[in-house]
Amino acid sequence: MAFFHALQINENVCEGCSHCMRVCPTEAIRVRDGKAHINENRCVDCGNCFTACPHKAIFVKQDDFDEIFKFPCRVALVPAVFLGQFKDDITVSRIYAILNEIGFQHVIETEISTPLYTEKKNEMERSNNNKPLISSFCPAIVRLIQVKFPGLVDNIMPIKAPLDITAMFIRRKLVKEGWPEDQIGVFYVTPCAAKIAAVKSPVGEEKSSVDGVINMDSLYNRVYKKIKEQGHDYKEVKLPIAQLTSDSILTSLTNGERRLSISEHSLSIDGMDNCMEFLEKVENDEVEGVDFLELRACDQSCPGGILTYNNRFLTCERLFNRARYVAGKERRGELTRAKEVEDEHDYLYENISVEEVEPRSISLDPDISKALEKMNKIKEIERMLPQIDCGICGAPSCDALAEDIVCNGCKLSDCIFVQRNMEARKDMKVEESLKIMENIWGYEKIEKFR
Amino acid sequence: MHLEYTVIEGDFVNAGSASSSIKKTLKQLNVNPSIVKRVVVALYEAEVNAIAHAYGGVVTADIDAGKILLRVIDKGPGIPDIEWAMQEGHSTASPEVRNMGFGAGMGLPNIKKNVDRLNVQSTVGVGTTVEMEVNLS
Ligand SMILES: Nc1ncnc2c1ncn2[C@@H]1O[C@H](COP(=O)(O)OP(=O)(O)OP(=O)(O)O)[C@@H](O)[C@H]1O
Ligand code: SF4
Ligand code: SF4
Ligand SMILES: [Mg+2]
Numbered sequence: 156m157a158f159f160h161a162l163q164i165n166e167n168v169c170e171g172c173s174h175c176m177r178v179c180p181t182e183a184i185r186v187r188d189g190k191a192h193i194n195e196n197r198c199v200d201c202g203n204c205f206t207a208c209p210h211k212a213i214f215v216k217q218d219d220f221d222e223i224f225k226f227p228c229r230v231a232l233v234p235a236v237f238l239g240q241f242k243d244d245i246t247v248s249r250i251y252a253i254l255n256e257i258g259f260q261h262v263i264e265t266e267i268s269t270p271l272y273t274e275k276k277n278e279m280e281r282s283n284n285n286k287p288l289i290s291s292f293c294p295a296i297v298r299l300i301q302v303k304f305p306g307l308v309d310n311i312m313p314i315k316a317p318l319d320i321t322a323m324f325i326r327r328k329l330v331k332e333g334w335p336e337d338q339i340g341v342f343y344v345t346p347c348a349a350k351i352a353a354v355k356s357p358v359g360e361e362k363s364s365v366d367g368v369i370n371m372d373s374l375y376n377r378v379y380k381k382i383k384e385q386g387h388d389y390k391e392v393k394l395p396i397a398q399l400t401s402d403s404i405l406t407s408l409t410n411g412e413r414r415l416s417i418s419e420h421s422l423s424i425d426g427m428d429n430c431m432e433f434l435e436k437v438e439n440d441e442v443e444g445v446d447f448l449e450l451r452a453c454d455q456s457c458p459g460g461i462l463t464y465n466n467r468f469l470t471c472e473r474l475f476n477r478a479r480y481v482a483g484k485e486r487r488g489e490l491t492r493a494k495e496v497e498d499e500h501d502y503l504y505e506n507i508s509v510e511e512v513e514p515r516s517i518s519l520d521p522d523i524s525k526a527l528e529k530m531n532k533i534k535e536i537e538r539m540l541p542q543i544d545c546g547i548c549g550a551p552s553c554d555a556l557a558e559d560i561v562c563n564g565c566k567l568s569d570c571i572f573v574q575r576n577m578e579a580r581k582d583m584k585v586e587e588s589l590k591i592m593e594n595i596w597g598y599e600k601i602e603k604f605r
Numbered sequence: 606m607h608l609e610y611t612v613i614e615g616d617f618v619n620a621g622s623a624s625s626s627i628k629k630t631l632k633q634l635n636v637n638p639s640i641v642k643r644v645v646v647a648l649y650e651a652e653v654n655a656i657a658h659a660y661g662g663v664v665t666a667d668i669d670a671g672k673i674l675l676r677v678i679d680k681g682p683g684i685p686d687i688e689w690a691m692q693e694g695h696s697t698a699s700p701e702v703r704n705m706g707f708g709a710g711m712g713l714p715n716i717k718k719n720v721d722r723l724n725v726q727s728t729v730g731v732g733t734t735v736e737m738e739v740n741l742s
Contacts (some may be wrong), residue, residue, distance in 0.1 A: 306638030307668045439628065440623055440646050520633030523741065524670040589672050 158515075160198050161215045162205060163366075166190050167591040169212035171597050175204035177550050181302055181517075185559070186549040189597015195516055199298035201427050201452045202461035215348045215462060217368040219376035220377075225259055226340025230235035230325050231259035232365065233344050235404050236264050236497050237455045239373050239470040239477070247383060248411035253381045261325065265343070267493050269403035271500065277417045277506050279312050280447055286313050287437065287445040290412055293453035294353035294432060297512060301358070304434050305514030310448075314507050315360070317406065318350070320345055322364035323506060340366045344374050346407075346460025349452065359507045371462040379381055388490060398491060401482040404474055407457035410449070418446030425451040425459075450604055519562065522576060532558045549572045550593040569595065606668045610679070611668045612652055614661035617705055618717075623664040624648040627675075631669070636741050643719040644739050645675060650712040651677040651735045657702045658682070659733060668741075672721075683729040691717065693724075 171189035183197035184204060191212070193204075205213045223229050231254050238247055254262045254438045280288055289310045291297055300307050315323075322341045325384075329339050343365045344558035345351055352363045382389075407412045423446060424430050453459035458470035467471075484490045496503075505542045519533075520526040540553035548557040548569040559565035567573050568583065568591060577583035593601040607683045608630070611622035626724040631641045633636070667674045669696020684690050691713050697710025717723050722738040 268710055291732050305632065306642050369702075435625070436643075438645075439649065440642070441621060442651075513639065516632075516635055522633060523634055523636070527606060527670060528631060528666065530630065534606070 157196055158194065158198070158325050159352055160195055160200055161217070161348040161355070162193065162198065162202065163214055163216050164191050164193060164198055165212050165214055168210055170210050171308075172209065173546055173549075174207045174209055175213060176549075177447070177546060178207040178433060179551065180299070181314055182551050182555050184551070186595060188594065189600060196515070197302060199295055200347075200352040201295040201356075202348050203427055205348065205461045215351065215370055217373065218342075220369065220373070222367050223340055223342055223501045225441035226330055226338055226366065228240050228261070228334045228339045229259045229262040229461070230329070230339065230341045230343055231265060231344060231369075232263055232265055232325070234318070234321060234346060234457065235264060235399065235405060235474060235477075236346050236407055236463060236470060237344050237371055237374070237462065237595060238264075239458065239473045240371070240465045241378075243473065246391060247391055248394055249382075250378060252390050252392045252396065253378050256381065257377060261329070263321060264327050265318045265321050266403040266406050266494055267317075267492070268324055268503065269317045270400065270493075271320055271496070271503055271507065272317045272406075273316070273402070273415050275504065276312060276412065279416075280416060280418050283446075284310075285310055287442070287448045289450060291450045291509075291512075292316055292406075292449070293349065293451045293456070294358070294502070295347070295349035295369055295427075295455075296450045297347070298515070299360055299427075299430070299452070300434065301512060302439050302514035302517055303431070305516055306438050307434065308378070308512045308514050310437075311512045315509055315512050316353070319357075319360075319364055320503055320507060324496055324503055326364055327499060327502065328495065342367045343367050343370050344369050346371050346457045346463050347453065348461060358509070358512055360511070361545070372464050373463045398481065399493075400490065401478040401485060404450045404478040404481060408471055408474060409451060409456045411456065412449040416447045417450075420445050421427075421447035421449070421564065423449040423451075425455045425456050432475070448489050473484060479533070481524040519558075529561050532561045535544050536567065537558055537575075540569065541572045547595075566591075606666075608640060608666040608668075610664040612655045612659060612661045612664060612679075614656060614659070616656060616661070617653070619709075620653045620656050621649050623666075624643070625651055627666050628675075631741075634668070636707050636739075639741060644675070647716045647719040647737050647739070648675055648677070650716050651675070651737065655679045655681070655733075656713055657698060657707055662732075665710070671742065672738055672740050675739075677735045677737075678732070679734075680732040683731055684725070684727040687725050687727060692735055 156201040171186050173186050174225045175191050181197045181199055183194045185192050291311050326339055345368050346348055351368045354363045354368050357363045371467045374586040410423045411426045413421045424433055455467040455471055517528045535555040537554055542553050544552040548556045550559050574588040589601055628641055628645045655677050655692040659679035662679030665676045689695055693714045694710040696708050696710030702708045720737040720742050727733040
């Protein structure tokens with residue numbers, strides 16, 4: 156099965172410097188012919204490589220903006236983090252007005268359906284007996300579990316993320332207003348690559364209710380340009396739908412789900428490495444008594460998404476301030492409740508579940524005898540390699556090279572230590588070893604020294 | 606395939622390193638996650654026992670297409686009454702060990718629950734060998 160990945164390498168820009176290869180949590184990247192290559196079966200779209208690349212050679216593929224005009228009725232599905240990208244003096248209604256102007260007749264905040272999501276989550280927490288229940292909010296984490304922790308897929312709560320629930324809601328609303336289903340285009344403004352993958356190849360679902368994705372950084376540029384052009388001469392629109400609750404504003408921040416958890420013991424963890432460390436423990440049954448786990452791939456969760464523009468700590472601060480302001484209104488009973496969403500409660504609730512998540516195994520061979528045979532060879536080769544993980548073979552670790560030798564046609568002589576030994580024993584000419592280096596690191600890098 | 610690990614007396618911090626490594630191997634072999642889990646749980650308990658009640662020991666694993674055979678071998682004080690030790694809640698754990706959260710007397714029963722075949726051989730003053738076998742398909 157092919158998995159859609161939004162993270163792609165621009166070969167024209169890639170220097171083959173291997174920074175990305177060294178930070179990939181699933182060892183999905185290799186350098187060959189002087190360029191980085193991503194193994195699609197292993198990639199979980201976390202974006203670590205994107206952040207590590209010093210040459211901006213990794214990009215996040217997005218739909219062409221003009222795609223939106225294929226649909227007569229266009230909706231922008233905007234997460235709170237997007238509004239958190241702008242300074243406080245730029246009002247929400249002004250940003251809405253600009254989004255209208257650039258082509259979206261409807262703008263809706265992703266988190267408007269969070270109360271429903273939380274209700275379902277709490278219901279699952281209450282009835283769950285496969286502890287801990289793991290949130291499905293962050294798609295990079297769902298994919299990480301599928302690939303690296305297949306034993307924990309049953310712990311993932313099989314429900315849609317707020318973005319999908321909101322997409323379902325707005326579709327339903329517009330259909331009721333008379334729009335034919337196929338004329339409505341719902342576009343999600345994404346902070347990360349993982350959400351794109353989730354929209355393009357959803358887990359546990361046939362098809363997403365979202366028609367396309369717009370990268371947050373590119374939309375930021377468009378909107379910011381308008382703000383500059385407008386100067387002091389701008390209009391604001393009346394917000395079409397009730398405002399988010401303070402709880403909803405905070406959902407995509409670290410602790411956003413955990414703080415509403417009804418369980419006695421729940422944790423929130425952010426950052427890929429932190430999440431992996433903890434999942435390892437959960438998989439080994441070393442963690443007792445944890446009921447609910449909120450795991451997010453990015454530092455500070457979605458404010459730290461790779462497609463955000465603003466500093467993640469500043470975005471968090473803005474969202475906190477917004478939530479505090481709204482909380483004041485809530486206390487005074489001034490907040491307009493999202494009645495339109497509440498009216499669709501039963502319909503949305505009925506369609507909130509997805510199928511159980513399946514593992515996406517990266518085993519050596521589907522046949523266990525063959526896998527064992529390969530494993531034996533791999534272990535044998537691992538013992539021959541120096542185990543210092545220098546990466547000069549174009550693989551992230553000695554063990555990864557051992558596996559590549561057995562499964563992907565690499566050679567023992569790809570290891571620089573093996574080459575030097577062979578040269579010393581006169582089993583290999585210097586020219587031959589240079590040729591090997593050239594195959595891995597590219598002609599240009601080797602040519603310099605010839 | 607044959608794998609071997611050393612378990613060190615009193616080193617609770619690293620208890621589970623053999624089971625963790627074997628887990629990784631079984632995952633690469635595409636063994637059903639629920640079977641992997643049973644292996645990990647059983648081996649972890651046996652490892653902890655070698656650390657807590659004996660003076661450390663050796664873990665060996667032999668894997669073929671049909672099954673995994675695990676042995677946890679120690680040269681510890683031995684178990685005088687295996688049948689007694691096998692029962693839930695039966696434990697001789699010291700207060701120190703209990704303070705670390707072990708010693709509920711649930712280890713051996715838990716092993717029994719999770720493996721397909723269990724054989725505990727023990728001679729007082731000589732040592733204990735816990736042999737566990739789990740079918741892989
Ligand atoms: N390797 C061993 N060497 C000596 N004695 C052992 C060994 N393994 C188990 N025992 C004895 O058997 C008893 C029961 O073991 P079991 O693992 O069931 O419980 P426990 O280790 O005491 O507590 P828990 O495993 O719940 O933390 C132990 O208290 C100990 O007296
Ligand atoms: S980090 Fe990776 S993608 Fe970026 S230039 Fe280096 S090798 Fe190429
Ligand atoms: S934490 Fe948020 S921004 Fe980061 S990968 Fe997960 S969903 Fe995307
Ligand atoms: Mg025990």
